Amino acid sequence: MLSLLHIENIALIESADICFGPGFNALTGETGAGKSIVIDSISAVLGERTSRDLIRTGARSAFVSAVFRDLPALAWFQQTGIRPDENGELLLEREIQGDGRNLCRVNGRPLTVTQLRQLGQQLLNIHGQHDGQQLLNEECHLEYLDRFGDLEGLLEEYRQPYQAMMETRREINALRMDDAEKSRRIDALTYQIGELERAQLKPGEDEELAAKKNILRSAGRMISALEQADYALDGGGESEGAVGLLSAAADAVAQAARCVPEDSEQGRLLAQTAERLNQMRYDAYDALEQARDLRGELDVSPEDIDRMESRLDLLYRLGKKYGSTVEEMLEYLQKCREELDQIQYSSDRIAQLEKKLAGQRAEAERRGRVLTQARSQAALQLQQRIQRELEDLDMPKVRFEVLLEPKEEREGQPGMDATGMDQVRFWMSANLGEALKPIHRIASGGELARIMLALKNVLAESDDISTLVFDEVDTGVSGRAALKVARKMAQVARQKQILCVTHLPQIAAMADTHFFVEKGERSGRTFTDVRVLDPAERRAELARLTGGERVTDVMLAGAGELLEEAERFKRGL
Secondary structure, three states, X not given: OEEXXXXXXEOOEEEEEEEOOOOEEXXXXXXXXXXXXXXXXXXXXXXXXXXXXXXXXXXXXXXXEEEEEOOOOOHHHHHHOOOOOOOOEEEEEEEEEOOOOEEEEEOOEEEOHHHHHHHHHHHEEEEOOOOOHHHHOHHHHHHHHHHHHOOHHHHHHHHHHHHHHHHHHHHXXXXXXXXXXXXXXXXXXXXXXHHHHHOOOXXXXXXXXXXXXXXXXXXXXXXXXXXXXXHHHHEEOOEEOHHHHHHHHHHHHHHHHOOOOOOOHHHHHHHHHHHHHHHHHHHHHHHHHHHHHHHHHOOOOHHHHHHHHXXXXXXXXXXXXXXXXXXXXXXXXXXXXXXXXXXXXXXXXXHHHHHHHHHXXXXXXXXXXXXXXXXXHHHHHHHHHHHHHHHHOOOOOOEXXXXXXXXXXXXXXXXXXXXXXXXXXXXXXXXXXXXXEEHHXXXXXXXXXXXXXXXXXXXXXXXXXXXXXXXXXOOOOOHHXXXXXXXXXXXXXXXXXXXXXXXOHHHHHOOOEEEEEEEEEEOOEEEEEEEEOOHHHHHHHHHHHHXXXXXXXXXXXXXXXXXXXXXXXXXXX
């Protein structure tokens, strides 16, 4: 959500800090007070097109910054590597200079206006009287339909054969090279295959040689230790080792066992002891042999060490070209062999791939038709949902329709791309008897704002954008319709942050935070100030919106009732 907006030298605003809260934020004020300046400032810091005329008279530049908090994991973060700071905040800054240059930053890192705009489109939507933003962009309509219908799974099932088809098509195109290019590639592959085959690579030998090299580095200490173990186990000179001592002990116990009856308790215990001593002797002898084997492995000649070093050097040089491990080099070798075979037998391979391509396309078309059927059902449901929303917003005669059409055929085959085989458009008719037309071409300012509100209310649960801005959403709305619009805004505000410029007391009363935009004069200059209203000031502002400049006690009482009714409605959400 947008938590702080800082404005410097934008039109009539010399300096302003606006702390937006979660939920529903309303901005009111007299016509011409500067409410649109706040919206223009938000647009500017989100990378939208601006003019030097926006700079306050007498100032060299204008500056806007915005702090966003509690953001989801946006795709833009992955693409750029820029993320919120340790406090979870994202600071956007834009300076508009008099010579037309723009300086943009996100968390202190410079970036282009285009990059800033790409980020802004994922952070916030601005819906003005004549600008529907993303919801009026026909390229987005298909995505909205898929989100509404929870069709991402079917879309992924379609994309698997489609992507396989495209990969096969790329492989066919790669094989269709001219003779000169084919000859150059054959030479390169032949050289690489020969170099790798001459090396006679064995899986795991790089790790084995490296481990052996590490052992040889401490061979002296290991030999000394193993010789001590040999002496302790086998003895030397007049000294008896552990093997001989254990053998003598076993013989002595066996001799003692012969002195008593075998079936006596003492006989059984002595026999068990002799058996244990013999087993210990065998284990000690095995350990002796193993120690001697290890000692023998450490007797490496200087020639053997040179050969090992040379092999490691060869593997290192090959690794820099073909892979960091022997396994990767062998895998690269296999790929080179396969590619060489493909080039040498490209005609046969192309024929095989074209047959494979036909099967993949058939499968993609089959799954595409399944997706189309699901989209057709979702389109009808979305259409009905939006229609009910519009009726709730006092627009019962408006017809809304989701048009689902096949993509244009190519070379006699059904059109398709990564999104499927369909194109989706949102159309509407504003009046009874009027033909359906594209929504961005036919809706008036007030109609457009309410339609956007209806769409956002339906799509709010699946939309990742956390902040919605409605500029003059109440245009052409009054009475009962105004109350319905206000309630609908409150519903959306439970899932999204809402910023709304309004002239209607019903809408302003529903807000969680109420800002007042006021124009005044100081020292011969015009200034615009933005401040949060306290409860008493808010009641007076609602009364002014209701009856004009002359505020009576009856108007104040009515404003209080309006606020109480709004609070009761929000508590029931």
